[in-house]
Amino acid sequence: MPVKSLESFLFERGLVGTYPIESLKNASLGIDVDHYVSRLLTSKREQYLDAIGGFPTSLKLYLESDLQVFREYDITPVFVFSGSPVANQLEASGHYAAAAPEAAAAAINASNSGPMSSSATSTTRTAKEAILAQRHKGWTQWNNMHANNQSSYIDQPIPPSEPFKYSIPLDTKRFQSDLIDYFISLDIRFQVAPYSSWFQLTYLLQNEYIDAIYGPTELLMLSSVEKFILGMEFPNKEYRFVDRTRVLSEINCSSEEFIDICMTVGNDLQPYTLSPLRMYPVQQLFEVALEMVLSSGTDFYAYQLMNPIKNESVQSVGRYQKGISALKFMPVLKENGKVELYSPAERGEDRTTNSAGSPYSSASSTASLETIPNDVHDVVAQRLPHEYYFYQSIGLVSGKLMDAITTGVYPDEPPLDGGSSESYRKLVKSSVELFKNKEINLLTQPINRYYQIKPIKHVKWFAPDDAVTLANRVTPPIFDRINHLVVKTSQPEREFSLEQFLSMFNESEDLTKSFVSDKVLFPNSVPLKEKLSTPFDLLATAFVRFLSLLGFFDFDSSQKILKVTSWGRILLDMTKIGVDSEFIEPIFVLLMFLKTGVLSLREETVPATTSALSKATLRSYSKESSYILVLTRILSIFRLQQKPSNYHGPIDRKTLVFRDHLDYVKENLNDLFEVALVSSLAAGEFDRLSLDNTGWQKKIVAAMPFKLSTPSTVMAMIWQFYLQKFLHNGNSKSDALNLIASTFNTSKVVPNLDEELKRSLNFVRQFGQVLGALSKANLCEKQDYDLVAEALEFIEKAFADERV
């Protein structure tokens, strides 16, 4: 989040310079991913992303063309993601209450969030609230439209009219793993900062890892950054940069006054707009504040102190102080691999410039820039071991759990569809037992005792007051229960994949013999060669522990006997019944979802969501409608191979609701696997010196399952509308195909549509088989399987039909 309204101010005042991209030739360019993505995905782009979920595919399109330009000029990009949020950011993003107040406010105020209302309300509402409100508004509009078109709508789906995203940049965290995966595949350097990405970039710049920063306007607050790039205009082969000295002198502001203004209008480190600026429109905040400073020498800190409304005063003074302090004491990942505070003195920011008239440094005589107070953790966040930050920096862990243990709150925010369904809420509640307790225990076990006794609460947006304290302390610790499970193949070239893993298990005669180790690996006394040495062994070990935690294996740690449970049997048999390797992960997610038992495949969610199918279809083809329902549900996890595109087409909330269930399961699976891996690493079971950063990224991070975001609902909708058309148009396949081609623009987006349809059909078939096995083992309801079997028949017929 940039300094509010500063950027447009700079452009209006002509304080932004231009150079051709050539001038960056051979340079290393540090890119702030948040800033960069906000540049690429402007408000016009990917407007329906939140209605279909998944990765914004058009981002890849822009990335590709930009990377091409970089290659042309031998520019080495270094992408830096932001890491954990600092205290102010946590507060503003609704972390502590799982965005519950924001969600509530959004539901109430959704109507006035439109593009036209740029009035005072938008200054005070947080970004989170605006996002939720826009989604809410989008769905309301869509529901209305759907209801209005009931009479006329038969088989031609209607595209939505209201965007689901407005002006607030997408949260890059949502698809950070996808981007990391993409960067790894292209050998592009990236780094996840421990906290603020632009601080990390400043560090990289100062230590000459990069030559220039492409970052947000906050960089103007750092006097160690002389100038930086604000925007790239690739079509013009130009870039726009800002020179700090020049800006400050032209607006006639001292550094302190500038920071004072930034902290009041709102910026990355202090996202709130403080009074007296709250009444001004967002677009003019900076200008107004500057005018106040220039005309009357306003000191905003003093203003906060003098604010007659005491509540607000205390709150804003606190936020202001945290913002300033975060600017002074921001931790960065340093060259030596340690995460340490990057103080102004270390940044080489001149002490004298900061002392005069500064709102914070001239306070007491003892205070100098070298002073580091003892409660920085209140400003930033509590500190974690360097090792954890390292795993975060290479993308091995997403950081969500790390934030949970530092803040003491594990929030579950509303999903894309709003999360009103009972089953989703049940799923969220049950995740505590299934995943979260284990995760927290595994993660805190290797680190400072403080974290082991620190209560960590699970906060849900739908019941913020009903926080569940996660069972952090378990005896024996989870890790002790699983650390005898070890996979040692010592095949250095073997790459980890679920298929490899399953076939390895299937090859094993006796699981206990093969995968249970008599002694534990972690003590330092164990010689290196007896430890895990290859990435495959590391990942497979983590995975078998992960499966035993999930109940696919039964491991008796006292007896040291490993057995397959009936669920595990189904999983292991997947390779036997010929499930394609690419489908193992999605089917595993579906299995896990069924295992939670919150909703069966045929069951309607409560409260029910309107289907995108027409009334006519539902009425005259009720049987087929239920087929379509299960099919779309299964297909909602199918990953469509498509070209990058900016999606404009129909949406379906019902499918999205189910997809959100799967997404939630998948995310938790990912967290649990990450934690199983980290616990193994942190205990020292793996030779951590055997890999350099590139090796870590390529061999471990890239091979980890569940990393990529859950696919969008597009494939499910393609089938949904295909089948609906097929029903209404006298079972004509070509008509249905034509409809799909025109509504989804498949000729461009999915060039090999036919193949994709076949592939997805195959997926449904294979899932049908797995479900059959499940039903045989009495692990799912028989009706479920029957319905899927019938639906499969129906879809096969609909697809094979060639009667024109």
Next chain:
Amino acid sequence: MKGTYGGKRREGNGNSNNGVNRNPNANIHSGAFYETEETTKTFNDRLNYLLATSISTEATVTVTTGVKYSGVLAACNPEGPNGVDVVLKFPKVVDKGFATSSIDQLTSHLKENLVIKGEDVAELQLHGVNFSGEGKVDKEAKEENEQKAEAKVEFKTSSKPAAPTTERKIKSEFKTDTDISGANTVIKERELEKWVPDDHETFDLNESLEDNTASWNQFAVNEEKFGITSTFDEHLYTTRINKNDPNYSHRVKEADRIAKEIESQGASGNVHLAEERGIIVDDSGVDEEDKYSGVDRRGDELLAALKLNAKSNPPKAKKYVPPTLRSQPHNADPAIISSKAAVIEPQATHSKEHKNHEPAAEGGHSHSRKKNQLDELKEFSEKFKVPYDMPEEVKAMLKKNNENSPKASQAALKVNPSLPPKPTSTPPTNASSSSSSKGARAGRDLTPSANKVELRKPPTRMSQGHTPVHSPSSGRHTNISRRRNISQGSFFGSKGPLASKKDFSKNFNMFIKGKEAFEQSNAVAKSKSNAASVFVIEKPYFTAPTWFSNVEQSYKTLFPDEHTAIQRSQMKMQQRSMSAMSSPGSPHMMGVPGMMMGMPMGPNGSPNPYMMAPSANAGMYMPFQPPAFYPPVMQMMPMGDERGGSGTPPPQNPGSPLGGPSFMNAGLGGPMPPFNYSAAVPFQPVMGSRSFRQGFQNQSYQNHHNRHRAHDR
């Protein structure tokens, strides 16, 4: 209408309002008061109109002796030195006034025309002037004083039919085309004929123009069918290509090479450009709007930049030009200098004879003049920014020249004012077109080379004047040709990019770096012969949940308490207002002396957008001012004098709402030209509204009135 046209006529006449007078009985006193040129002009125009319309109507002239003549107004000369000269046709004496002779006597002197000189005209009374074609203006005149006039004007709508000379009755309503043309109102219908193609004209319905393979020569057909011989010669429109030139093939190759170079530049990122070039691009995922219509918003800065460029650049401060050089056009226009440099350069490099002549010509000028030129160029080079490095070829060329004959090339680089600024005249035309174009290109690229030193120190330069903001639209083509030669600009200063070689894969890794550190210390330890044991990775539980600190204080204690903060804030306020005092010229308190705040000073004299703010503010009223109705107020406005002169209104305020009303007020107390704001501000809120205009007008009325009365007493 009646007026007195004495020697003071030019001083103006206040009864300009009768055109819209809603109060026919109001007596408007107008005194001799100062008028701005424009106001006077409007009055003169009105008078001229009145006189022109009155020609051929009846007029009564009272001369200074009191004799009144009436007759048909034949002519008048409002430009006369002492008033309006009048010619009356068929004059007769109406009143003998104070004349001693009788009316008959006077009448006997009269001939067909009576010419009355302006100085003799005491009063001119015009009857039945028809301003609009309907209605007549009735005027009564009453003389009071030679230098004052009092007019009573009455409109009597359509009390008298229009001039009888017109044959047709003038319709007062709107006339249609038929009325005007007087066409016959009977409309005939024509018989419609079916079109039948001639035999040779038959064609297939599905045929299109492109389908016809036979070549089509429009001239031949035209000649054959209609006998028209065309005189078309394409060489009238293009440059004739001399295909017999010995270098022809060589030049064609060169042209091809250049064309290829341009085409091969790739259209990366620009799908549309690629499509124009016929490259098949994968444009899936780009909707039509993105492709053809939408602005590429990767970076909203593009839009902002366009906005910026759309705004007229603030006028540059005039720099001093020595009187001897003022006549030379290039002093005003840097583009001419550069183009001159561009012209001369090829001479220096390509034609040896020229090179030898140049210094001789140059030598003719005095030394000081040369120096002036040099300074001029230097100054220009400081202002002129091209963020490119010198192309390699030019560098090499320059170097060579310098080695060979430093003086000659130096001289060639300088502007030779004796040369015509036309670039095309210098190289011999047809024979060497390709070489000249090459030279011109090199020459253009040379301009930045003069700024080489300048380019190397960007920070200082950045702080003064403008950054090189390119208009994306205009810069595009030139950039394409320049781009090829650019290695790197000055973003990095003189160092250039140097990182990129640092290792990301080993650094930032606590395991590897930890081991390295361990081995280093171990090596030290070994030398002391007490080798440490094996390297152990730091256990994560050693890390405390708090960050390193060096004082037992909260971060909150680093902030001043309320008392201190408020004190400091007041100090700041004082400083700001003091610095504002010290620069009374700028009401927005810019240009604050740096030392007061210990802060960097704003660039002196650079067209700071802020600096423009006050004038822009004042400019905002301009469009709303009804030009003729506010003379007294305008008189008070200090900018009244610049109003007539410059036709260009100051640019609109660049920063949108410079200060809400509160800031306006804050500004009010400040030291500023007293009438600028205080007079203008109260009007602002109602500006442009109808009620305001009326109020304004009444006020000006009032002003007239009061003024006059004051004068009377």
